[in-house]
Amino acid sequence: MTRNTDVLWDSTLEGVLATALDAVVVMTPNGSIARWNSVAETTFGWTANEAEGCSLGELIVPLEHRQAHQEGLSRVAAGGEPHVLNRRIEITALHRDGHEFPVELSITTASTTAGEVYVGFIRDISERRNAERKVEHEAATNRLMFEVASMAADSESLDEALRKALAAICEITTWPVGHAFTVPAGNQKILRSSGIWFELRPGIADKIRRRTDEIEFTRGVGLPGTILECGAARWVTDTAKEDNFVRKDCGFRGAFGFPLKSSGRIVAILEFFSESPAKPDPGMLLIVQALGEQVGRVFERLQTHDHEKLLLHELNHRMKNIIAVVQAIAQQTFRSAKDVGDAQNVLQGRLTAIANAQDLLISKNIEGASLQKLIEGSLAGSGVDQQKVSICGPEIPVSSRNAVTISLAVHEMCTNSMKYGAFSNADGRVAIEWGIEELQESFFFSWTETGGPPVAPPTRKGFGSSLIEKGLASDLGGLITLDYRPEGLVCRFTGPAPEAFSKTPVQR
Missing domain, CATH: 3.30.450.20 (PAS domain)
Structure with missing residues (x-):
């Protein structure tokens, strides 16, 4: 100087x-x-x-x-x-x-x-500029809150809601990257990347995106796992100094995230990243969590809508398929009956069982049902000969929402078996088992067919397969495998263990 x-x-x-x-x-x-x-x-x-x-x-x-x-x-x-x-x-x-x-x-x-x-x-004029920025920020926040609230009322897609929420929060915070995890309805212990990211600059999130895909996030693992475990927002001032931040060296030093909840359940976790270390900002967290509450409304509304849509689709499918089912029942009944009168009585009973099952399938108020009773009701409602079925598993309570999904799935497997599998001839048998695999602490359900006509994998996937693979797996938070063995179909579901069940097996 x-x-x-x-x-x-x-x-x-x-x-x-x-x-x-x-x-x-x-x-x-x-x-x-x-x-x-x-x-x-x-x-x-x-x-x-x-x-x-x-x-x-x-x-x-x-x-x-x-x-x-x-x-x-x-x-x-x-x-x-x-x-x-x-x-x-x-x-x-x-x-x-x-x-x-x-x-x-x-x-x-x-x-x-x-x-x-x-x-x-x-x-x-620092104070004046700060006041102007504060007014501009509040105006932008109010505008984005209005846009997200409007989106919450009108959005027809969960993905769309997540994209808009990430973009809105990144705009408010000026942080360059946001990402959404989802939490399966039936498994509150794991996180799945939604694949939805917001990037202020194209390619800025490439490295952390790849690292995210490589890691299995469960409760307590990394930032999202910690949020899932505690159920509240978390802030990482410097990722390089945070032992439990498992995506280091990806170009980001500050991070925060918070849960989205619907009906008290965590349905998603949103996380955001900055290129520099960042001190916690309680005011910012309050604002973004308010936005998150609006997005939570989308989950609640659309999940109800999707469930109703599934039921309506299934009922439409049943109406188209019921004639084929009745025909199969009639053929089996008259083939094995002693005389016409006997056949009429048997057929009447089976048709009544089917009608009762339809009442079950459209009900949304199934309360306190056990898995055994649910399966027996679905079998009876499908008109199958229950002497051809063996059942073994512990008493497990089923929620009203899951009861409808399980009933649809079992009913669909019965229908397919009557048309193509073990229930389509006199020699076929079906073994239904469920229980807890204690080493893995997971629940399993299996449907095994034997004695029916030779089985071959289908050339195309119909509604029934989609219902079983997507509806059941999604609602219960697990995985479905369909093994088309020549001697008979084996369907197996694995998922999280129910919180309360009796280990005393039920056999029939």
Whole structure:
């Protein structure tokens, strides 16, 4: 920093410097500071004794503006027109501690006995800018809250809701990357990446996206697993210093996330990343969680809609398929009956059982049913000969929502077996088993057919297979395998163990 002790001054300006409410800086034509009032001392951190005689450009002009400042001085010294005199402009200035801050600047000239000087009136407008930013941020937040609330009422897709929520929160926080995990309805111990990411710049999340796909996130594992475990928002100030942050060295140092809940259950977890370490911001978390509550409404509404759609689709499927089922029952009944009267009685009983099953399938108020009773009801409702079925498994309570899904699945397997499998001839048998695999602490259910006609994998996947693979697996949070063995179909479901069950097996 250069210093020029040969400064010019005129006592007529003393009153201006002493009474001005703004910082007043007097500069000579060569750019050195001639006078520096007490407000300037407070504003810039330099005392008058330290500042006077120094180059103004080197003292308070930020580096990116210094060349323009020097060019302006040279232009005016050569007789050129000044660009900033007698105007109010907003620019940044440099404090003694090195930080830049916004100022309002107006410059005029004054004549002294020693010649003309420049008088700058400088006002720190940091508070005004902060207030403006706060108003703009609140306006943007309110706008996004309205947009997300409207989306929550109208959105027809969970994916769409997640995308809009991630984009809205990244806009509010100015964080560059957001991602959504989902939590299976039947398994609150695992997380699955939705594959939905928000990127402020294309490709910025490539590395963390790949790392996310490589890790199996369960309760307590990493940021999302911790949120799943505690059920509340979490903030990581510096990922490099967080032992349980399992996606280090992916280009992000700050992270936070929070759960989305529907009917008290965590349905998704949203997480966000910044490229620099970031201190916790409680106000930000309150805002983004309010947005999250709106998205939770989407889950609740659309899950109800999807469940109703599944039921309606199944009923439509049943109406188209029921004639074929009745025909199969009639053929088996009349083939084995002693006479027409006997056949009519048997057929009437089976048709009544089917009608009763339809009442079960459209009911949404099944309460307190056990898995055994549910399976027996579905078998009876399908019109199959229950003497051809063996059942073995512990008593397990089934919720009303899962009861409908399980009934649909068992009914569908009965229908398919009557058309193509073990129930389609006199020799076929079906073994139904369920229980707890204690080593894996998981629940299993198996349907094994034997004695029917030779089996071959289907050439196309129909509604029944989709219902079993997607509906049952999705609602119960597990996996379905269909093994089309020549000797008979084997269907096996594995999923999380129910919280309460009796280990006493039921056999029939």
